[in-house]
Amino acid sequence: MSETAFAMTGGQVTFDGKPILRGVDLTVRPGEVVALLGANGSGKSTLVRALLGLTPLSGGQTLLYGTPPARFRDWWRIGYVPQRLQVGGGVPATVGEVVASGRIARQSRLRRTSQADRAAVAEALEAVRLSDRAGDPVQSLSGGQQQRVLIARALAGQPDTYVMDEPTAGVDAGTQQLLADTLAGLVRGGKTVVLVVHELGPLEPIITRGVVIREGRVAHDGRPPRPEGECARPGHEHVHPHAAETTAGPLTGWQGDPR
């Protein structure tokens, strides 16, 4: 049996009696670049959190590299990019400090910061073009720059698998392109990527698989959707519900496409 980065079978999540995930089967193999798509409230963010064990399942099971999250030990293999940077209760933290915290899963408690740690942090900062801001407080950065800090933090840990929750939401076109280029480099290096996105944008060429979530279930799993017509126009405002009904799709060419 080949290794899986994530393997969820019949995954269910319930919040206060309200079902959010209603039995999701999802297997991600190393090297895949999976886009999780879906309307707001479809459960895609909950799905990534459940894949990581951050949100407990009320039914089914999920495995991280073959191990349930509670017993998983190799957390350095996972690089999580949350939706937003948490800045804490007003205590400043520099860009360098936050990015360096991405090394935590690789550091042992009593060992001091090593040369390898420093090199990885410097490289991660360089990748997102924030080297010159390393000494600045993250609180002083714009939203797009904070998003780059989050990505750099994951990069610094040099994981095998990246899990990103809407890394392109609310960031400028330049940052989106930067992210696409960074991800393309990771993919070439054989890394696994699972990302929640609203629209593929510049990420489109590197996505190998699109999974559409609708009402807590996998509605489509296969080739990534290609935007057509109005949706393909640059700067298009994405207002229609994603993957709504099969009849409603400007996203054609993938629906019902067997994998």
Added chain:
Amino acid sequence: MIELLQEELFQLALVAALLVGLCAPAVGTFIVQRRLALLGDGIGHVALTGVALGFLTGTTPVLTAVLVSIAGAVAIELVRARGRTSGDVALALLFYGGIAGGVMLMAIAPGGSNAKLNSYLFGAIASVTREDIVVIAALALAVIGVVVVFGRELFVLCQDEEMARASGLPVRFLSLLVAVTAALTVVIAMRVVGLLLVSALMVIPVATSQQLTRGFRATMALAMLFGVLASVGGLLASTLSAKVPPGAAIVLLALAGFVLALGVGKFVRRSRTQESTMSERPRVQVKEVA
């Protein structure tokens, strides 16, 4: 002043002030970052019952205070981790219970009196004994040890708990560690500034420091400096007149420092924005996390 320095009583007080000034802001930095600025107050209330228990049972109040405030801190953390809105009320109940329990136990304790209670509520640094100093120093060592050994992990935890979980950190253990370390700090500080003002030394130096700094490490280091300046300065101020209570003098000094830093901070930030727009800083500067 020279004569004063040679008095043992004053030397002991000075050591106590120094240790408190170092420890309280170090722990306080994590607590403020975690948005738990009032945690110290809560533990302080509960610790009063511990002090009274010491008088009642004839044990050293510092030791019973350690035990009871650790229990209180763990209870607070458990309520916080469950994250329900009723947690607020549960905490309030715990705090009232702490104060009322302390006053009641003190009243029935042999040799207990309001004066003794006051010395714990508002501090009585002049009455610190050698035995107290030994306990305070041991606790201070434990607190600094926690910060040194677990600092990196605590930074991630206090910054973003979910990130800590996704990095495989033992979140529950670390959360309890923060609470217990705060409890130890409260006990260290209670003889110096008093249980009602304990939290001030955990919060004010941090609030002062963050007006001037850019990073977490720098904030903690500067907060510890401010903490020492305030506690030692307040103690010295109290030697000027018998009327000046040291605990209050320390806290007021710390507050004065905060007001000053507010003004200086505005100035520093303004000149920084000019600096960063006028000159590029290509130097890669990577700071390690506490």
